[in-house]
Amino acid sequence: MKLFVVGFGCGSRDGMTLQAENIIKSCDVITGYTVYTDILRLFFPEKEYISTAMRQEKERVELALKTAADGRNVALVCSGDSEIYGMAALAFELLHLYPDVEIEIVAGVTAALSGGAVLGAPLTHDFAVISLSDLLTPWEKIEKRLMCSAMADFTIVLYNPTSKKRADYLAKACDILLEYKSADTVCGYVKNIGRDGETHRILTLGELRNESVDMFTTVFIGNSQTKIISGKMVTPRGYRNV
Amino acid sequence: MKLFVVGFGCGSRDGMTLQAENIIKSCDVITGYTVYTDILRLFFPEKEYISTAMRQEKERVELALKTAADGRNVALVCSGDSEIYGMAALAFELLHLYPDVEIEIVAGVTAALSGGAVLGAPLTHDFAVISLSDLLTPWEKIEKRLMCSAMADFTIVLYNPTSKKRADYLAKACDILLEYKSADTVCGYVKNIGRDGETHRILTLGELRNESVDMFTTVFIGNSQTKIISGKMVTPRGYRNV
Numbered sequence A, B: 001m002k003l004f005v006v007g008f009g010c011g012s013r014d015g016m017t018l019q020a021e022n023i024i025k026s027c028d029v030i031t032g033y034t035v036y037t038d039i040l041r042l043f044f045p046e047k048e049y050i051s052t053a054m055r056q057e058k059e060r061v062e063l064a065l066k067t068a069a070d071g072r073n074v075a076l077v078c079s080g081d082s083e084i085y086g087m088a089a090l091a092f093e094l095l096h097l098y099p100d101v102e103i104e105i106v107a108g109v110t111a112a113l114s115g116g117a118v119l120g121a122p123l124t125h126d127f128a129v130i131s132l133s134d135l136l137t138p139w140e141k142i143e144k145r146l147m148c149s150a151m152a153d154f155t156i157v158l159y160n161p162t163s164k165k166r167a168d169y170l171a172k173a174c175d176i177l178l179e180y181k182s183a184d185t186v187c188g189y190v191k192n193i194g195r196d197g198e199t200h201r202i203l204t205l206g207e208l209r210n211e212s213v214d215m216f217t218t219v220f221i222g223n224s225q226t227k228i229i230s231g232k233m234v235t236p237r238g239y240r241n242v
Helices: A018-026 A034-043 A057-068 A088-092 A111-119 A139-151 A169-178 B016-028 B035-043 B057-069 B088-093 B113-120 B139-149 B169-178
Strands: A003-008 A030-032 A048-052 A074-078 A102-106 A127-131 A155-159 A186-193 A198-206 A215-223 A227-229 A232-234 B004-005 B029-034 B047-050 B073-080 B103-108 B127-131 B157-158 B186-191 B197-204 B217-221 B226-227 B232-234
Touching: A003 A018, A003 A057, A003 A088, A003 B029, A018 A074, A018 A102, A018 B016, A030 A034, A030 A057, A034 A048, A034 A074, A048 A057, A057 A074, A057 A088, A074 B047, A088 A102, A088 B029, A088 B232, A102 B113, A111 A155, A111 A186, A111 A198, A111 B103, A127 A139, A139 A155, A139 A169, A139 B139, A155 A169, A186 A232, A198 B169, A227 B157, A232 B088, B004 B057, B004 B088, B016 B103, B029 B035, B029 B057, B035 B047, B035 B073, B047 B057, B057 B073, B057 B088, B103 B127, B113 B186, B113 B197, B113 B217, B127 B139, B139 B157, B157 B169, B186 B232
Parallel strands: A003 A074, A003 A102, A030 A048, A030 A074, A127 A155, B004 B073, B004 B103, B029 B047, B029 B073, B127 B157
Antiparallel strands: A127 B127, A155 A215, A186 A198, A186 A215, A227 A232, B157 B217, B186 B197, B186 B217, B226 B232
């Protein structure tokens, strides 16, 4: 049968696409990380769920593939998009274990987009998305990507800006960016996008350097043109005479 | 009244979020570029539409703001996301003309995500999004962003890869990338994502250099780890022991 890897957006009921909703409704089993299946259980209480613990990514995807190979249609759910720091690639990487399973990837609204909409319009122009988690990526590579993104004058979106073990990573990232960007660069962050307790703040890069954010936060660093209009973070496209 | 700037996704009926659908249904008027209002007219034939021609971005947004200022709820619709190369920023930039209007930005699934899902999972890891259109951006800035993205080993998504006047821009972009990336780098492109005539191809960067694509195409250039699995373009996240 078929494995759908489904991005369900930020976690609000209406942040998911109609396609994601239809697929989740039509599947026999919903699998995923416990926090995500708990969210979906509220919206689709009648479905069957199989959840796995944090950091059990390989086991989670193997179980989803096995369940599909056993003859059931399975939705493996990811918050935001199914590709971006999600499970879609791993499903293809493990497909050799259950080669008869067909995989379909279903896109969702990632935090760069849903968080950007909360702040205003920071992502109008070219941008880069970088995770500060060095669990799976050497920190030197992350540093190089930050440096290159600053040199390119991208708007930059940071995922996983911190964790218990990486409390100082956002400050370290800001220090790299401050070598290339003004301390006045307009920045913003959004916590718990689309969910209870959503909060956001717009501030300068210099202020962000000393800000404390948590792992449920997405951080936005403006490009050289980003400005504040009516309290919103706005990166202009560059239409003339505006 | 209120102006909603709404990203409606790739253009398939079920590619939009429930939020976008609900807002479009609840608004008094739908405004936007003719091609987009024509798409939405198929889905919501009962609504009132006001459409504007290509390149009339400023006039389009002014009209939307004016219509809202006149006391109607307006949805200004953008394909993909409302921020990314969309109209969200311009709405804030022109808000001073009608300062009583309230603006709400509604995110949608941009082509990087919906196109990525067609190709497999190219965007698992850090990535950059760059438009090759030099209508509003100097080509030198675009070249620098391409160069920095290649140095950073980002997966790169190219929007607006070509036009009648810019027939050789994709080749020019590939030439810059080829200075830093192997000609064997896995690439892909998707045309007419989610719509009639959707096609895609996976190929090498060397092949992409000589490929002819049109303006309805989104192009993906893998990072150094991107590979082909079961005919799909897959960028691994880096889970150990996979």
